[in-house]
Amino acid sequence: MLLRHSHTSPFVRKVTVMLHETGLMDHVAIETVDAWAEPAGLTADNPLSMVPTLVLEDGTSLYDSTVICDYLDQQHDGTRMVPAGGDRRWRVLREQALADGMLDCAVLIFVERVRRPQERRWDEWIELKQRAITRSLDMLEQDAAGLAGRVDLGTLSVAVALGYLDLRGAVGPWRDTRPALAAWFAEFAARPSMLATAPPA
Numbered sequence: 728m729l730l731r732h733s734h735t736s737p738f739v740r741k742v743t744v745m746l747h748e749t750g751l752m753d754h755v756a757i758e759t760v761d762a763w764a765e766p767a768g769l770t771a772d773n774p775l776s777m778v779p780t781l782v783l784e785d786g787t788s789l790y791d792s793t794v795i796c797d798y799l800d801q802q803h804d805g806t807r808m809v810p811a812g813g814d815r816r817w818r819v820l821r822e823q824a825l826a827d828g829m830l831d832c833a834v835l836i837f838v839e840r841v842r843r844p845q846e847r848r849w850d851e852w853i854e855l856k857q858r859a860i861t862r863s864l865d866m867l868e869q870d871a872a873g874l875a876g877r878v879d880l881g882t883l884s885v886a887v888a889l890g891y892l893d894l895r896g897a898v899g900p901w902r903d904t905r906p907a908l909a910a911w912f913a914e915f916a917a918r919p920s921m922l923a924t925a926p927p928a
Contacts, residue, residue: 728755729782731769733762735926737830737891738792739779744883745796747920749803755781793827796880808880818873822881826888829863832856833888833897860898864905871907878918886915894926 730746732739746752760769765776772788773780781789781798789795800808810816836856839848867874867885874882889912892901902909915921 728784730755730757731772731778731780731782732757732759733778734759735894736762736778737833737887737894738827740890740924740926741792741884741887742779742781742795742799743924744887744920745799745808745880747923748878748883749799749805749808751799751803754802793823796823800880808878808883810879819879819881822874823884825863825866826881826884829860829888830891832859833891833895836897837895857898860892861901864898864901864908868905868908871905871911874908874911874915882915883920886912886921890916890921890925 730739730742732743743752746755758768760766760778762769762776762778769778769780770776772782773790775790777790779790779792779795781795783789789798796808809819833856836853839853843849874885889901889908892898
């Protein structure tokens, strides 16, 4: 398999953490691409020119991170990263959705601040997305005990989202008023899968 990859994409990081945690990393070749440049190889596999894109051995391509993680969870022999059914399944999927939503907001803030010319920047839009992230962080703080002791697609998605907030500074020092979430993240971020996939400083 071939993973079209970016070192700073949090959605790519979610996939690579999943690969490490499921023991599949050795089955995937990594090709780093600049999706903004719309390279021909990437757009041939994914007309959206977005990463992550996973190209299977038969040439089929999969995207986005949610689809890729679902596929990878069918390819390993360990405990499933998304439970097959029951309340635990919906909890994991809800956490993934919340984390991905936070990432969507953080990426939009980054684009507004860095990619858009300053004279066209929309501060109200940034503040709207920051409020969404803040509410999500507050919810995660309330439920931090429920994250403890688990390694699944829900917890790794949350950890990747928190790491991206640190990378881009989308909402400032989020730990100050969320000690339980900060303590959980400090422990999870020390996992080998997280250390191996940390973006460049």
